[in-house]
């Protein structure tokens with residue numbers, strides 16, 4: 001049984017490969033000859049994850065999963081949220097996104113924030129979603145070189161370093177993505193036991 005991970009983000013592929021382990025084998029978009037941009041037109045993670053998985057499912061007919069992730073900052077009333085990728089406009093630029101957050105949060109005492117991931121799975125049998133949240137806070141300055149996106153400014157609760165300062169194994173043990181994929185894996189083990197060897 002084949003499943004396609006519908007993402008153009010190589011960092012996500014690396015993290016999910018580590019989170020799920022080597023027994024979890026999935027196809028990439030290029031393996032099914034899907035080279036288009038996947039649209040993300042909606043204002044919820046759930047709807048965007050669903051359209052990504054459905055777009056590729058209708059294209060290739062194989063089981064598909066996609067995920068949409070956002071950083072939700074209390075003091076910015078949930079921004080950048082579902083618009084995390086393009087917060088500072090097109091083309092997508094993580095440094096500019098981080099700079100915009102830092103500028104808007106100058107002088108803010110409430111630094112609380114959370115990352116949320118929603119996975120959407122689409123198969124012939126139906127559609128399912130799985131969520132994971134990681135609570136934390138926005139650092140007062142950028143730190144660290146690992147990870148991607150907003151990792152240099154996000155400090156998960158219970159830690160003093162940002163995701164970008166952490167060993168990737170640690171990030172992948174506690175992250176929003178890890179929590180969402182734990183639910184996904186549990187579901188697959190019960191519904192599609194042949195998929196995870």
Ligand code: ITT
Nearest residue numbers: 007008009067068069070084085094148149150151
């Ligand atoms: P796909 O839609 O192709 O999967 P994307 O990069 O567009 O890839 P999202 O819309 O889900 O992915 O992600 C929005 C942005 O949020 C993304 O560009 C990153 O900058 C940021 N992001 C996502 N996951 C993150 C993480 O674990 N740590 C830090 N930033 C993250």
